[in-house]
Amino acid sequence: xxxxxxxxxxxxxxxxxxxxxxxxxxxxxxxxxxxxxxxxxxxxxxxxxxxxxxxxxxxxxxxxxxxxxxxxxxxxxxxxxxxxxxxxxxxxxxxxxxxxxxxxxxxxxxxxxxxxxxxxxxxxxxxxxxxxxxxxxxxxxxxxxxxxxxxxxxxxxxxxxxxxxxxxxxxxxxxxxxxxxxxxxxxxxxxxxxxxxxxxxxxxxxxxxxxxxxxxxxxxxxxxxxxxxxxxxxxxxxxxxxxxxxxxxxxxxxxxxxxxxxxxxxxxxxxxxxxxxxxxxxxxxxxxxxxxxxxxxxxx
Ligand SMILES: Cc1cc2nc3c(=O)[nH]c(=O)nc-3n(C[C@H](O)[C@H](O)[C@H](O)COP(=O)(O)OP(=O)(O)OC[C@H]3O[C@@H](n4cnc5c(N)ncnc54)[C@H](O)[C@@H]3O)c2cc1C
Numbered sequence: 001x002x003x004x005x006x007x008x009x010x011x012x013x014x015x016x017x018x019x020x021x022x023x024x025x026x027x028x029x030x031x032x033x034x035x036x037x038x039x040x041x042x043x044x045x046x047x048x049x050x051x052x053x054x055x056x057x058x059x060x061x062x063x064x065x066x067x068x069x070x071x072x073x074x075x076x077x078x079x080x081x082x083x084x085x086x087x088x089x090x091x092x093x094x095x096x097x098x099x100x101x102x103x104x105x106x107x108x109x110x111x112x113x114x115x116x117x118x119x120x121x122x123x124x125x126x127x128x129x130x131x132x133x134x135x136x137x138x139x140x141x142x143x144x145x146x147x148x149x150x151x152x153x154x155x156x157x158x159x160x161x162x163x164x165x166x167x168x169x170x171x172x173x174x175x176x177x178x179x180x181x182x183x184x185x186x187x188x189x190x191x192x193x194x195x196x197x198x199x200x201x202x203x204x205x206x207x208x209x210x211x212x213x214x215x216x217x218x219x220x221x222x223x224x225x226x227x228x229x230x231x232x233x234x235x236x237x238x239x240x241x242x243x244x245x246x247x248x249x250x251x252x253x254x255x256x257x258x259x260x261x262x263x264x265x266x267x268x269x270x271x272x273x274x275x276x277x278x279x280x281x282x283x284x285x286x287x288x289x290x291x292x293x294x295x296x297x298x299x300x
Contacts, residue, residue, distance in 0.1 A: 025165055027048060028048060028165075035108050080100045080113075095134060124199075133228075134216060178205050197273055200219055236249050
C-alpha cells in the first residue's frame with residue numbers, strides 16, 4: 001500500500017528540525033531510519049501531513065566514550081548495526097552489543113536508529129529494557145535546549161514517551177559499569193527477526209566475595225512500557241548471589257511483569273518467561289564475571 005500524501009522537508013540542522021516541528025505541530029513526524037515510520041505510513045496507521053527527514057544530519061551518529069563523565073555517548077542517529085559493531089560499546093557496554101545483535105534483520109539493523117527505536121517506544125522494543133538496566137539517559141532537545149531524562153522515566157505508555165511535540169532525541173548517555181560488573185540480555189522470540197515474546201536485561205556489579213553491590217534489571221514486552229524491576233534489584237543488592245536470593249528476585253520480576261496476551265502468548269506464559277529469562281540471565285552474568293565466554297541474545 002502507498003502512504004497518504006504528505007509534505008517532505010530535509011532538516012539541515014537540529015535547530016532547523018525543531019523549527020519545522022514547531023511550525024507543523026501535531027501533523028509532523030521526524031524520519032530517521034524509517035524502519036518503523038515507513039511501514040506504519042504504508043499501512044496508513046500513521047498519516048503525518050509533514051515528514052521531516054533528520055536521517056542526513058551530521059554529527060548525530062557518533063559513538064564515543066566520555067571518560068570524564070563516565071559515560072558512553074551515542075548519537076541518536078547511530079544505527080543498531082553501528083552500535084553492534086562499535087569497539088567502545090563492546091568493551092564498555094557489552095550488554096548493548098548483545099542487544100544490537102538480536103534486533104530484526106540485517107536491513108532493520110542497518111537503517112534503524114537508536115533514537116528512532118526509543119522514540120517509537122514499542123512495548124516489545126529491545127533498547128528500552130537495556131537502557132533501563134544500564135541506567136541510561138536520553139537527551140531530548142527542544143526550543144529551549146537539551147533536557148536529560150532517565151530511561152526509567154522516559155516511557156509513559158505504549159508508543160508514547162515524555163518527548164514534547166517540538167522535541168527530538170539527539171543522543172543517549174550510558175554510564176560505564178564498574179570493572180567488577182557483568183550482564184546479559186536475553187530475548188525470547190518465536191522466529192528469527194521477530195519482536196520479543198519477552199526479554200530481560202540484567203547488569204550486576206559484584207565484589208570479590210561474590211556479593212551483589214548493584215543490580216540493574218529491566219523487562220521488555222512485559223507491559224505497555226519497558227519495566228525497570230526495582231524490587232528485584234533491591235532483592236539482589238547487598239546479597240550474595242545464591243539460590244535463595246535469585247529465587248526471591250525472580251519472584252519480584254514476575255510480580256513486576258504485567259504482559260498483555262497476544263499472538264505471542266498468554267499473559268501468564270509471558271510472565272513465566274520473564275522469570276525464566278531472569279534466572280538464565282543472572283546465571284550468564286555470574287559466569288561472565290568468572291571469565292567464561294557465554295553466548296546470550298536469542299532464546300527460541
Ligand atoms: C521487520 C522489522 C523487525 C523489527 N524488529 C525489531 C526488534 O526485534 N527489536 C526492536 O527493538 N525493534 C525492531 N524493529 C523496529 C526497528 O528497531 C526500528 O529501527 C526502530 O523502531 C525505529 O528506528 P528508525 O530510525 O527506523 O525510526 P523511524 O522509523 O524513522 O521513526 C520511528 C518513530 O520515531 C520518531 N523518531 C525518529 N527519530 C527520532 C528522534 N531522533 N527523535 C524523536 N523522534 C524520532 C519518528 O517520528 C517515528 O515516530 C523492527 C522493525 C521492522 C520493520
